[in-house]
Amino acid sequence: MALSVKSLQVNGAKRSAKPMAVVKPRSVAAKATKYAEELIQTAKNIARPGHGLLAMDESNATCGKRLDSIGLENNVTNRRAYRTILVNTPGLNQYISGAILFEETLYDSTDCGKKFVDVLKSNGIIPGIKVDKGLAPVANFPGETWAMGLEGLDKRCAEYYKAGARFCKWRSVVTIPAGPSAIAARETAYGLARYAAIAQNAGLVPIVEPEILMDGDHDINRTLEVAESIWAETFKYLADNKVIFEGILLKPSMVTPGAEHKNRATPDQVADYTLKMLRRRVPPAVPGIMFLSGGQSEMEATLNLNAMNKTPNPWHVSFSYARALQNSTLKAWQGKPENVKAAQAALLKRAKANSDAQLGKYDPSIESKDASKGMYEKGYVY
């Protein structure tokens, strides 16, 4: 129905029938934090073609498991030695745009006496920081967890920025066999959104990571259903919290069947389901989707990423792997100085393979048998 002049009268006062002045959209920068433009630029730099993230932010407990697998004690000296190898890998910046650090590493120096942050920066790799404080059980919902760390997060983020970090990560965990209950799902989504708002206000690009664990015997449709619901709720709260979508990055799990399901999915199926989920739930304003590997084998993680990049996407679809980048590196190292070069060659090989996959150009014929060994551990508690 066309509006008559009469219908434009409000409380007896006649409003002008003239078309209203066009309201100029405020620039993204005017909306929120003073860091808006910087955040957008940082996110773009991270999400640039052929590049992904090296997740080397294992908490001490998780790092301990990794070191244990090669018979090394979990102490600060061994963690530093291992991480020194990673950041000193020559040529890593051809494929890696940013590295996520654990707090211990952010303030630490490599075995060569140079700050980790400075080594990364001088190699053109942006330092990032894990800012959640780990997982705690959700009372009354057995098997479900929530991520701690919001208290004092603003001050910590300000310190991390001063120390050289320009992006950060918060990992919440969703379980399918034990849930997800409405309470745990809300906690995940709301916690991620509050974290993202706080991080942006301190100049850090937040990586939003609701990891949906692979545990379970459910089929791929069930994973799709859960992923769609978690991301819908996460984006609702991100919007409510006025988070600048152009200045965030996502770290989703790929959509796969549960690890104990009778059928495995092919890379094309994983790509099809995962992209379907992303197209339905993630606005194109988000610059980068940086997947976690979640216990997939090195090769599986690369093949799945490659399949997703066979056709153009609205986002930069890439990787932020820990295990799927580091597994063969750790194995090659074995804690021995004489193996450092071999360990670095292994990391560079995985980084290049995933960089190729980011461009949809990965050739799996370069791989050894070892790269196809899965790393999933049933019921693994991080």
Ligand SMILES: O=P(O)(O)OC[C@H]1O[C@](O)(COP(=O)(O)O)[C@@H](O)[C@@H]1O
């Ligand atoms: O040490 P935490 O906090 O339990 O996190 C475990 C790991 O999960 C990740 O988010 C994803 O790692 P994967 O690629 O190995 O699944 C890493 O960044 C992190 O090291």
